[in-house]
Amino acid sequence: MADYDFPENLRYSREDEWVRADGNRVTIGISDYAQQQLGDIVFVELPGVGTAVSAGESFGVIESVKAVSDLFAPLSGTVAALNEALADTPEQVNESPYGDGWMLEIEIAGAEELDTLLDAEAYAAYVAERGD
């Protein structure tokens, strides 16, 4: 099976998004596993600042050469910032899924929401379960 990078300091959803918490402001993107599964990413559609997103619901779309996929919010909250550079350089999601490939910052209601997410070890096990 392929090698994936799942940084220890992040939390992960079962829909393959990662979350970096900084108080009630969290940054989200898609995991290394997700970007490898999708392949060359050519288009990312994100909601505008101020949009409400709900945990488990679609907040945007990501397109690879071959396919269109929904992006699912790992937590509920309000969009505080989006990575506008992805409009011109969506390949940043492939090149740096945890860095320049970030997607949204959202304000969440309370940090306890983070407990619904997986840590790196649990997420790695969840990915391994699903196979390639």
Place this chain on the structure above:
Amino acid sequence: MSELRRTPLHEAHLRLGARMVDFAGFSMPVQYDSIVAEHRAVREAAGLFDVSHMGQLHLEGPSALASADRLLSRRVSNQREGRVRYALLCNEAGGVVDDVTAYRTGESALFLCVNAANVAKDHSWVLKHVEDGTRVHDASDDTGLLALQGPASGDILARVGAGDARQLKRYAFASFELAGARALISRTGYTGSDGYELYLEAAGSERVFEALLAEGQRDGLVPAGLGARDTLRLEAAMPLYGHELDAESSPLEAGLDRFVELEHGGFIGAEAIARRAAAGHGRALVGFVLEDRGVARAGYEIAVDGTRVGRVTSGAPSPTLGRSIGLAWVPPHLAAPGSRFDVVIRGRATAAQAVETPFVEIAG
């Protein structure tokens, strides 16, 4: 779910870390590394595709050529031995059963290379329509097929002992010995770049595949999957059965006039094709580029002023052009290059413009 079929190269694909997908009932590599990288390798150097899933139907016997003339939209009887022609198998209503390449292998022998999804259908269609004195043999399971595509392909063949294949003209073929195997090599392909297709005995094809990859590495050769095959053929505006061609659509609607010899007349569907053309088709296949961001996908609506007027048949981001391209059915008045219409992407009208095809300059 029934078990997926495997090509003779299945183990080799797994060793290379390919992502395998179900295609026409076969487990096939969609990509090894990156579709875009594989696409670029073909345009700039070379890519090696396993297309062993495709079928080969051999016709032999005293009436084989007459049978083929009846089945195909172009005449085989005046096709020289050692030459390949692209042609359509049409139904009585003027629709398309399949698009094929016909290889004239002998005085009274030829074979058709057919789409994987259509092998069984084509086989029964051919059996039903051949004349007495034509033997039909489906050699698909015994045949391995590699496509070596891209400008470096000839030099790579030379490295494995088949340098003489470089003398082949486009759409010509001959027999060669390479990497200890016999191969029928044709200067053909489905990418728009120069290249070759290698028909091999199934058993020997893995050795040839490995030898080509090893020897071609220094020329920039990479293994390439079905993902790149699709973006390459789309840039070349080559039709894909089930997308631009089907049992209902006339090949003339799809712009394949060059490959339909109505004057030869005797083939199945010729009358209907002529009748439908005379009556006017009411739609045309057009190539377009998206003027805005996004990707047009097969099945998306084409609209003008919010009214549906057509449908995308194939679409993808073009790695060569750096923008999204596609083919679509539109009313004839929108088919001229420069015409404007919208592609409806998730409910949003995205501006597109009709362009000349192929989208990129293609070989031969």
